[in-house]
Amino acid sequence: MTMRLRTLLGDHPGTAALKNGTIRSDRVAFDFAEYSPTNKGFKPMVREQAFDVAEMAIVTYLMAKSFDKPMVLLPDVVLARFQHGHALHNVKRGRLAPADLAGKRVGIRSFTTTTGAWLRGILANDHGVDLDRIDWVTFEDAHVAEYRDTTRRAPTGKQIVQMLIDGELDAVLGEKADHPDLKPLFADVAGEEKAWFARHGVVPINHMVVVSRRLCDERPDIVREIHRLLAESARAASSAPRFTAQEMRRSLELITCYAAQQKLIPREYAADELFDDVTRPLLEGMPK
Template sequence: MMTHTAVDLTLAMAYYEHAAGLTSGRVPVEGARVRWLELPVEEIFHRFYEYREWELSEMSMGKYIAQVSQGDDSMVGLPVFPSRVFRHSAFYVRAGEITAPERLRGRRLGIPEWAQTAAVYMRGLLTQEWGIPLEEVRWFQAGVNQPGRREHVRLALPPGVELTPVPGRSLNDMLLAGDIDAVLSAHPPEAFKSGDPRVRRLFPDPPAVEEEYARRTGIVPIMHLVVVRRDVVDRHPWLVGNLMTAFEEARSRSVARLAAGPAGPGSRVPLLWTDEALARTRAAFGGEPWPYGVDANRTTLEAFARWADEQGVTHRRVEVDELFPASVRTRYRI
């Protein structure tokens, strides 16, 4: 039985199988009625970051931690992580010119936004894995395939780091013209998507490199989280716990669906070899796949917070426990 008058909430989020129970309504949020608004993530981020158009939202980790570092607590983070992607596969280079990550030293690298979450992790690879200081690279910021993209977060770049906005060109065109040596981007340049032989990934077999990285470091990159508007939490403080419970139930049901049956996932999603993929995902996480909560993700969150500080995405070092309310930091461990 519900103990609170039901609160009407709109949740803006892309489709995720591990959140489908909640977004479909099959997994209720106690005390709330949730309406799902499905939009492209770029539109979700822009509209919520700029205008706070709805109560619950998927949000970029980079934008969120930058805001927290500047004293803006108008969003309340939940340790629910719908999007997690390794980014070794997101280095795109001119074919034949850069054959190993160490050869990125001294090069001209293009990024869509300095504060893009993927870029934080990729620069972390540069500095922590390959020993390339940020100031030994020339950085260029532009849209990946269309010109005009701008930085949305106020930065505090470290001394010696050179970042040049190029509003009139795309990174794709700059790479093909030889004006930059590599593109670091969550979305591939058009030349790579179209099979242009002049552009390739830095790593020919990214999954092998990424799996080794996960086993060695314990880091499985978190791209997005779920946030709640502060005014909603102030009015209904009990809501954050109920949301966590529902998101966790939806995730658990999703994993159970994929693992069901004597032959594993079978054809529950239109992909082959999903039983092997589930086993590899478990191995990458060291047990339960795709965990929510702070404790189960502290290694990744600590690394992200450290890199965001070192790279000037944040204006001060943000501690992991600042990102989430105390009521959900220790309660959810899986």
């Protein structure tokens, strides 16, 4: 009998074959929920366990784990990218570099976004920026309700990019824009990314896939089938993220380090701690 699963998956190269039915299974069927953007579905997954299978920002998962939310991580990456190009400033108001951020107003959609955590980690660890000296301005709550956000909230109705254009913010993290006055905070994005990768050997993971703990406990065979289908769908797309087991561990351990430094989670986790007895062997079975 086919098991139907409530599923949240965005449109990515590695999910296309699964979502369009090219890759299918006689054991599971996916009922795809429609959220645009996909990250709007993360909150109901964390707070209400709205899905059996869900795409999930890795920092949201780390925070959810720290509060024992009933979700289990699969070793399937659907979005990974270098982050340096997602920090902007307004050149019309003068050149700004990472070293100049102390005392500046920096906007970010939510303080707990994964791109924000990666960028703050890069700023602090690779550029010596004191994150506590930045005036953080946010626009949304965390997906994890228990997290206490102490940042300054932008006025109701304000838009992050427009505030940067209007001079109400000095820089923003986690955004891209084609406005002529807005340029990357890192002057040589490609050079910075290349040098960062040479230092760390890490491709930053943004989104992975989780399943409900109940599904993992009751039907580990179905969880293994979900992973098989996700992996097959990813292999069908040349531009899908590619990670060996060790590359995935390095990326996960670096973002847990950054998240702990930023007090998003109470401690660092080893990569293997992020999986359970059903999903950890799936990671171990990946190419080394």
